[in-house]
Amino acid sequence: MIAKQIVKGKFWVVEKEGRQIATIQTHPEGVTFVQDEKREKFVSIKMLKDKYNIAIAEDKPKKKPEISSDVYGFPCDHEPHNVLMNLVKKLPVYTKSKYSRSFFCAGYYLVNSKSSYYIEYCPKLILLNKYEFVGPFKTKQSAQTYIKILEES
Numbered sequence: 001m002i003a004k005q006i007v008k009g010k011f012w013v014v015e016k017e018g019r020q021i022a023t024i025q026t027h028p029e030g031v032t033f034v035q036d037e038k039r040e041k042f043v044s045i046k047m048l049k050d051k052y053n054i055a056i057a058e059d060k061p062k063k064k065p066e067i068s069s070d071v072y073g074f075p076c077d078h079e080p081h082n083v084l085m086n087l088v089k090k091l092p093v094y095t096k097s098k099y100s101r102s103f104f105c106a107g108y109y110l111v112n113s114k115s116s117y118y119i120e121y122c123p124k125l126i127l128l129n130k131y132e133f134v135g136p137f138k139t140k141q142s143a144q145t146y147i148k149i150l151e152e153s
Contacts, residue, residue: 001014002055003024014054078122107136107138108135109135
């Protein structure tokens with residue numbers, strides 16, 4: 001039998017040969033195994049697993065698909081919409097959806113915060129309007145190299 005987690009740390013569905021046969025629910029005193037009309041309480045999930053030989057299915061973290069898009073040659077991690085070039089600040093600008101009003105800047109940037117720089121990847125345009133910055137850079141490594149140059153001077 002295999003228990004598949006439905007609500008993290010609170011509720012599992014127990015399956016045998018692909019059929020749902022029971023549920024496991026947590027409560028303050030332990031867990032309850034519910035099968036048909038039968039309810040059986042256990043102090044720990046380990047005791048339940050041992051008695052009924054149940055394996056807990058491990059949830060594999062769902063990875064976001066990597067999107068390798070670019071805006072005017074600068075990388076971004078979303079499919080860009082409403083692509084523009086801010087000619088005043090020379091920034092490749094885009095939105096994350098067709099009807100969004102939040103603009104992001106493609107690439108890597110060094111943002112000045114209290115006399116030190118940190119790297120931002122695809123920051124919001126409003127952040128770059130508010131703080132002093134250097135960029136855009138096409139790679140994180142080139143941004144890191146530039147930080148070293150700034151720190152030395």
